[in-house]
Amino acid sequence: MGLKQIGDKIENCKATQIIRRALGSCYFPLVTAAVCIACYYLGWDIVNIWYLCLCGTAIMICCKDVSPVLCIVLFLSLLPSAQHSPRIDGFSSGYLVSPPILAQEIIGVTFFGSSLLYRLVAGVLNGNFKITPMFWTVVALSVAFMLGGLFYSHYTILNFVYGLALAGVLIGFYIFSCGNIKIGEKTFIRIAYYFIAVFGTAALFLAVAYLTYDGVIVDGEVMREKLVFGWGTYNQLGLLLAMAIPAWFYLAGKHKYGFGFLLGGLANLVVVFLSMSRQAMVMGTVIFVACCVWLLIWDKGKKRIINASIMGAVVLVGFIGLAIMHDKVLPFFSSFLQGLATGNGRTRLWEEGMQNFLHKPLFGVGFFDPLAEEGNVGFTNGKLSNIIPRMCHNTFFQLISSCGLVGLVAYVVHRTQTVISVINNITNERVFVVMLLGVLLLMSLLDNHIFYFIMTAVYTLLVSLLAVTEKKDKKDARLATI
Numbered sequence: 481m482g483l484k485q486i487g488d489k490i491e492n493c494k495a496t497q498i499i500r501r502a503l504g505s506c507y508f509p510l511v512t513a514a515v516c517i518a519c520y521y522l523g524w525d526i527v528n529i530w531y532l533c534l535c536g537t538a539i540m541i542c543c544k545d546v547s548p549v550l551c552i553v554l555f556l557s558l559l560p561s562a563q564h565s566p567r568i569d570g571f572s573s574g575y576l577v578s579p580p581i582l583a584q585e586i587i588g589v590t591f592f593g594s595s596l597l598y599r600l601v602a603g604v605l606n607g608n609f610k611i612t613p614m615f616w617t618v619v620a621l622s623v624a625f626m627l628g629g630l631f632y633s634h635y636t637i638l639n640f641v642y643g644l645a646l647a648g649v650l651i652g653f654y655i656f657s658c659g660n661i662k663i664g665e666k667t668f669i670r671i672a673y674y675f676i677a678v679f680g681t682a683a684l685f686l687a688v689a690y691l692t693y694d695g696v697i698v699d700g701e702v703m704r705e706k707l708v709f710g711w712g713t714y715n716q717l718g719l720l721l722a723m724a725i726p727a728w729f730y731l732a733g734k735h736k737y738g739f740g741f742l743l744g745g746l747a748n749l750v751v752v753f754l755s756m757s758r759q760a761m762v763m764g765t766v767i768f769v770a771c772c773v774w775l776l777i778w779d780k781g782k783k784r785i786i787n788a789s790i791m792g793a794v795v796l797v798g799f800i801g802l803a804i805m806h807d808k809v810l811p812f813f814s815s816f817l818q819g820l821a822t823g824n825g826r827t828r829l830w831e832e833g834m835q836n837f838l839h840k841p842l843f844g845v846g847f848f849d850p851l852a853e854e855g856n857v858g859f860t861n862g863k864l865s866n867i868i869p870r871m872c873h874n875t876f877f878q879l880i881s882s883c884g885l886v887g888l889v890a891y892v893v894h895r896t897q898t899v900i901s902v903i904n905n906i907t908n909e910r911v912f913v914v915m916l917l918g919v920l921l922l923m924s925l926l927d928n929h930i931f932y933f934i935m936t937a938v939y940t941l942l943v944s945l946l947a948v949t950e951k952k953d954k955k956d957a958r959l960a961t962i
Contacts, residue, residue, distance in 0.1 A: 496541075499538050499542045500542045500543050500544070503538060503542065503543055503548050504543060504548060504670065505670075506666075506670055506673045508535075508548060508551060508670075509551050509670075509673050509674045509676075510677055512531075512532075512535070512551055512552075512555055512677065513555075513677040513678070513680055513681045515527075515528060515531050516528060516555050516558050516681055517684060519531075519561060520558065520561045520562055520685070520710075521561070521562060521688075522561070523561045523562075523563035523575075524561070525559065525560045525561045525564055525576060525581070526581050526584055528559065528561070529559070529584070529585055529588055530584070530588050532552050532555060532592075533588035533589060533592040534588070534591070534592075535552060536549060536552045536592040536595070536596070537591045537592050537595045539552070540592075540596055540598065540599045541595055544662055545660070545661060545662040545663075545664065545667065546599060546661060547661050547667055547670065547671065547941075547945075548670070548674075549596075549941070550671060550674055550938070551674040553937045553938055553941065554674055554675070554678045554720075554938065555681075556934050557678075557710070557711065557712070557720060557934050557935075558681060558685075558709070558720075559710055560575075560576055560710055560711070561710075562709065562710075563575075565709065565710055596656060599656060599659075599660050600652060600655055600656040600660075602659075602660075603655065603656065603658070603659020603660045604655065604659055606659070608658075608659040608660065609658050609659035610658070612947060613897055614898070614901060614943070614946075614947045615654065615655075615658075615947075617893050617894035617896075617897045617898075618650055618651060618654050618940075618943075619651060620890040620893060620894065621890045621891055622646070622650045623647070623890070624886045624887040624889075624890040624891070625642075625643035625644075625646045625647045625650075625883060625887070626643040626644055626647050627643070627883065627886055628643050628843060628844055628846045628847055628882045628883040628884075628887065629840075629843060629844060629845050629846020629847070629848075629849075630846075631840070631842070631843060632840050632843070632844075632845050632846060632849075634845075634849060634850050636848050636849075636850055638846075638848040638869075639846030639847050639848050639882075642847045642848065643847065645933065646931065646933070646936055649933050649936045649937050649940065650936060650940055653937050653940040653941060653944070654940050654943065657940065657945075657948075658944050658947050661944060661945065661948050663948060663949060668730065668909045668912060669730075669734060671912075671945075672727035672728075672730045672731050672912070673727070675723055675724040675726075675727040675916070676727050676728065676731075678723075678724060679720070679721055679727075679748060679751075682709075682717055682720045682721050683721065683751050685709045685717070686707065686721075686754060686755060689706070689707050689708075690754070693706050694706075702756050704756035707755065707756060714755050714756050714757050715757045715759065715927055716929075717755050717757065718752060718757025718759065718761070718764070718923075719757070719760060719919070719920070719923050719927070719929055719935075721748065721751055721752045721755055721764070722752050722760045722763060722767065722919045723916055723919045723920065724748055725748050725749060725752070725768055725915075726767060726771055726912055726915035726919070727916075728741045728744045728745030728748055728771075729741070729742070729745050729771035729772075729774065729915075730908070730909075730912040730915075732745070732787070733774075733778040733779065733908060736783070738783065738787070739786050739787055739790055742775070742787055742790055742791075743790070745768065745771065746794060749765065759922075759923050759925075760923060763919060763922040763923045764919070766918075766922065767915055767922070770918070771915060772791055774911055774915070775787055776788060778908055826872075826873045826874065826926065829871075829874075829877070830872060830873075830874055830877045832872075832881075833872040833874070833877035833880065833881035834877065834880070834881075836880075836881040836882075837877075837881055837884060840884060841880075841884055841885055842884045842886060843886055844880060844881050844882045844884035844886075844887065845882065846882055847869040847871075847882045848869050871928040871931060873926060873927050873928055874924075874925055874926065875891075875921070875924045875925055875930065876888070876925075878931060898917075898943060898946060901947065901950045902914055902946065904950050904951075905949065905950055909949065910945075910946060910949055913942050913946055916942055917943070920935065920938070920939055
């Protein structure tokens with residue numbers, strides 16, 4: 481029996497079909513959320529890691545459509561547990577790097593990574609991956625990352641290593657996704673549930689933090705520096721919460737009685753404000769309004785009237801609440817706007833980023849700059865122990881500082897191509913993806929999200945969804961045009 485026959489037998493066996501249906505169902509993200517929550521509070525990090533790695537491997541081996549890998553990548557953002565997080569109280573138990581646990585992590589990641597690489601190569605060899613203008617812009621941006629800091633007198637190899645890692649995630653996930661994602665009737669519904677499951681998990685973490693963490697509320701004021709979890713702080717929590725907003729609206733448009741999901745989107749926005757992340761509040765509100773307009777365009781007849789009435793009632797209640805509680809609300813917004821105006825300390829980073837660009841305008845100074853600790857040009861450090869460099873908290877300044885004009889031009893070309901891709905085929909599903917990308921890109925104007933590996937992977941998976949649905953097909957009724 482040849483390898484092809486063995487592969488076909490495995491693909492068509494009953495066990496594979498059961499696994500495929502389970503991973504492709506809307507229950508998969510709910511089960512993943514339950515596992516994540518249990519492991520987070522019990523300190524079972526290795527159980528969660530094995531679960532995500534094995535599910536990821538199963539997706540690579542059993543599923544014809546690999547879009548469920550987005551669920552795996554999203555939940556990676558919620559590691560590690562409260563017990564072993566280096567963020568909480570600034571203390572790390574060393575659990576994740578202890579030899580027995582580290583060995584298991586390496587084995588699990590090897591399984592997942594090897595199977596992902598297999599599907600990447602298979603997608604190319606099977607002819608499923610097509611080279612398009614979008615691909616070349618992804619390549620250009622990846623090359624710009626790798627060239628960051630070139631010819632800088634204090635260049636360190638860490639610049640190339642970090643740039644190579646970003647490029648690997650960007651190109652690798654793009655080729656893998658475009659070669660293996662197969663759009664079906666429920667693909668985008670499943671994706672919406674992935675983000676809602678992450679929202680529910682993050683919202684629970686936030687609620688527990690408010691109720692149980694010491695010093696979160698002092699004299700009626702929220703100490704947001706206490707709102708930490710897993711890898712991140714309140715800003716990352718705000719991002720995960722805000723990215724779920726478009727999912728509620730997409731499901732509201734897909735279902736006959738979608739007003740329940742509309743109310744879910746409103747509740748989501750309220751939780752975003754509880755995260756105390758200013759950028760999440762602003763950008764989440766912007767996306768919420770944009771989603772309201774999108775839903776009203778999408779809706780027809782009585783459904784449009786019902787949803788418009790709910791939106792109008794929410795606005796009215798909001799104005800009444802502002803009028804009644806103006807003495808408490810106005811000081812908050814004054815402090816809020818002041819924080820936005822000053823960037824909460826970010827303006828200094830932006831100025832230093834500009835200085836780096838003026839010092840080395842072509843390729844920048846790279847992501848790591850050993851002069852930072854001496855107080856000279858640059859603000860990133862070059863210590864090997866710091867895997868993630870200190871950054872600008874703004875996409876534009878990060879690009880010109882780390883990659884110079886080369887990086888900025890590559891990014892502008894890439895962003896232009898994504899806009900052209902969207903215009904080429906406007907559907908409700910693709911608008912949903914645009915809204916998800918909108919949250920990530922808007923919040924990256926005040927943070928570093930798209931320069932972190934997990935969010936780079938999320939970004940790439942979303943862009944690849946635009947790429948594989950770019951071509952119009954009138955025979956395909958799976959994508960309902962607006």
